[in-house]
Amino acid sequence: MRPLPTLLTLSLAAAFGGFAATGLHSLLDNPAQAATPALASTLPAAASLPASVAGQPLPSLAPMLERSMPAVVSINTKQVVRVRNPFFDDPVFRRLFPQVPAERINESLGSGVIIDAAKGYVLTNHHVIDNADDVQVTLADGRSFTAEFLGSDADTDVALIRIPAENLTAIALANSDQLKVGDFVVAIGNPFGFSQTVTSGIVSAVGRSGIRGLGYQNFIQTDASINPGNSGGALVNLSGQLVGINTASFNPQGSMAGNIGLGLAIPANLARNVVDQLLAHGEVIRGTLGVETQNLSPQLAQALALDEARGALITRVLPGSGAAAAGLQPGDVVLSANGQRIANASALHNIEGLQAVGSTLSLEIRRDGKPLSLRATLHEQLRQLDGAALDPRLTGARFVELPEATRQAGLAGVLVTEVARGSRAETSGLARGDVLLASSAGEFNDLAGLRASFDKRPPQLVLRILRGNRRGDLVMR
Template identity: 45%
Template structure:
């Protein structure tokens, strides 16, 4: 009976669909229009673009075709040796981007959208397409800035992403699966997400607005149509959207953009501290209040900005410029979003007392000892004395350095180098001198041991 009723209802809507939908009012009983995102979407729509990238691959013939015995055995004619190279093949991928400066033709997208491409093409909502120039990228944050030469562009206004709160409504706009511009809605599910291993600097906005392949680089806007984030990743254990998407806060992306425009690259600074997340045992050991969030300072480098500002090992950093800090990943992102030469205000806990300290952001120091540089492959790495005496502590690893790409992380403890045990900087330097072209490190990380090779 239920099935028959369903079919009857379906037929009624199919045969008389026009009349049925025409009967639905578009205003309330008071004559007011129903709430709609349409006006805001119409304003933002022209500022969101589709991005196509093209790369060239060279395919070579199998080298066995050059072997006379192989050709004779399989009766391959001589002329099939040539050509040595087959025609080039072009590959295309699709993503999204946002116009953030209409006058200059600047478009912001994800670095992974344009990575490895020979040509980038930007298609506007009005149907026009333009070849784009890549001004620069920030691989650690996953941001790239493009430039197109076009008239009558529309830009989106940038919001202050630090004002976002969990529960705020947001709208994701992009080009999922290459279908064309698509709008999905949701809320801010969480803020300050880090430790996901997606990017080098993580402080993500989490949202349940549907984000799918192709949405990368697209806009996450608030209900006022202001850009709050750049959509970048999803967690998809089943292969599809499950309501857990991540966007880069626009404040972080804007900081990278300004450096790219001014210098063509992003140079991040540091303050010179070793840091560690606070767990229940550390909270108890340092007599912190139950539930207290922050980041524990494990070491302070000599002659560093932190040392000069008065920061000490055992301090707990709880805020940067008044913004709460809850994890090492979040602190790295807060410091990493500032330019070298900037000043920042840290709020710390020391023996139960809150202190405000101003710290300069300085250039990353290279790995050096009293005798000089340790190794070329360790440029951008800062070492400190391990408090427990098990080896040499990695205090900081500069973003974009060879060591960072090789997998070395802050708070790793180097216990061996090039198969030689390491107890201090002197023994580390002696072990590193055994090989100038490569470095084999054995490190302890969170109770486990692993090997890292740098070349």
Template identity: 60%
Template sequence: MRPLPLFACLLAAALLGGLVARGADDATPVPAARAAAEPAAPAPLPPVPAGGEPARTVAALPALPSLAPMLENVTPAVVNIYTRQVVEVQSPLAADPFFRRFFGLPDMPLRRESQSLGSGVIVDAERGYVLTNHHVVENATEVSVQLQDGRTLEAEFIGSDPGTDVALIRIPAGNLRALPLADSQSLRVGDFVVAVGNPFGLGQTVTSGIVSAVGRSGLTGLGFQDFIQTDASINPGNSGGALVNLRGELVGINTASFNPRGSAAGNIGLGFAIPSNLAREVMRQLLVYGEVKRGSLGVELTDLTPRFARELGLEPTLRGAIVTRVYRNAPGEAAGLRPGDVVTAINRQRVDGAQALRNAEGLLPVNRPVTLEVRRGAQTLSLSATLREQPRQLPGADIDPRLEGALLGEVAERFRNAGLLGVAVAEVDPRSRAALNGLRPGDRIYGVNGRRVDDLAALRSALAQPPGRLVLRVQRGAQQGDLELR
């Protein structure tokens, strides 16, 4: 073989060196500016199916958070409630016999029919029990329940408790879904909640929010109060509906909203619900007794003010209820309470004043022990008491012979919350001694012989030893005065 010419060898070496240098440049990182300037290589096109457009591929997206799966189980258990009431119409013309004859009006009172709406929650699918508000079914002659699937069923009234605004009705069982009741005691401020109901008759509606406060009380015009406060919208028609947690468990029964312009003005983020634990206890008592039994310590109370705190040698910032009187043979006496004691908590629930303690007495079950935290001067005591049931109504003759013919009872709790304490005169026999002494139905007795009387137990205690002279302090409408009974 003939050797290559020198020029050919040099050319081959130059070409080989260029290829090696090009490979080294490709392996070196490209500066950012240069990389940005260079266009990216186009992605390969998807295959084209035979006779059609190119197939499109969609990247998998993460699932969005949603309450929908939980609500699919909740909403069938929330129902719409429609009620019908017959109310008497007061007309001055109808009260005049001449006008009744002239216009052919009947002698009986004129009546008209009214309708209202609300919501309810199925809590027992096997028995068909539905919880709602007392004010939703109050005085109703007919109650209809509409389920989410469109069925409309006639409901049977089981019972209600005006003090807590809880009512229980029953519908025919069959293919129903119920909500489990959660332990409302475990609720915390900030927990997420969802309200389900029938606002303004629009149909089932869901709103969401958080728990704004627990143990809320002191709202004028409502009964015994231990409310869950929420900013989930609660509007007219939502009453009796469900407040649920994110597990779909019932934590409360929606009952009221607050708006300075009235509830019809809508929701401003101040809604209130009855805790499920309280609703459960009311339902139990309605099924067992047909009513709710409430207990009492048998004491008279007043608010602990900074002035009273200084007089008792306590811190001016202390909150509580001062015991001003202990009735004989009452649970408070058995527990060791004395006048001047300050109750600061009951069953570890803080007591801010007299109304808060009365509220707690009315909500706790009777014949079960409760723990009282008491300040007595510099001492801090823990006392055990058992609340005893107090009758709601008593014949006047059982209290004093001069009250014979009158039926006396407790003032409605909504009036007590407005500061109207005392004993209500429910009935008076017009031929009785009480009537001859001037007592009238609707009177409110709030004093006996110059001593304040807060309730029926206080009246019984004040007249345990019948006084020779009996003077009642009475409110009748807008008038107040003394009435001496003989």
């Protein structure tokens, strides 16, 4: 008969436990209940903001946006692309299947900013309107116009178009050099086709560079959301002034994966300079020091008595250049330019490309391990070369600089932009679109270096080229 006392004991223990728990709950719950009225009188309701702080109403972006948003437009582009199909070359196939299209139309969306209401000037990104056959601009009020292309600069990703419209609203350009990390900014654009979308954030960094594949770089970095379709849109300060042109967002999984708070914008001052040159010359004319450089290895840094492997090592100073006039020499290491830290050869090249012809660079260098300060005036950058001016065996070829995005991706050399039919260059196998990497005439990184390497013409001229993804050598005859 032992189970009965055991059951009775367990029942009494459970009853006592329940009584003790109830009493303890009442004891602990009473102070919270007593404090609730006092807290409720001092704290706002959850998920809401007070109407005022220290007697002042909370600020709103709405008045500023009412002035700024009408200046931001939607840009729709169309490009006719020929469909590559070997059957289209067969007249029998075309006769049997005439309904099969030989072309298709690619469409894309972007944004733009009206910067001159009287003249209808719209600022946008080069990549938004690149190779477009038709550009339609839709205003905030719903009006739509066909845009006229005025000019663009692929290396800074800036383009200028014009629309024949009246009663436009323009945004004033601010001095973007005055931006500081922590300043509030607002992005306006058309991400994924959602027109007149506004996002806000702060300036996360200024002078951002070193991003592969994006041309000359001096970006404003912001955590305001920038997504596909925002390209070419406005980045404004709290006064509604344009501080930047939204151009890209960084996401390791690709831009279509969404924004992760790493947006990039072209500074307004850089965009203004590009627009002024496009209107004056139809193109951007850049300055250059006239040097060839390379990165430093730890071994080179030690041999040059440097504390770290940082800077741009000068390997050649071109005759008649601004660098030669300033006294720069092979073996000098450039550590800063105009107060900006130079991490490697690409950083110096990037700063050069952002300067105008005739501007001056203040350089801090190391020569034989000792610090030295020099000032160099930039000369005009060479923009194209005719092959015949270099060597008769290159007659018919024309060379230009590589796109800066390609150069930033790590490729050095020059681009073959034209080869005349029946010329000596074509006969030897050179083709339009080839990238000239090296030659038996000497080493070079750009057009100026290529020209300098042909001071003495080699008995046999061999070119190392890149065609598509394949490298090879051509013997020029």
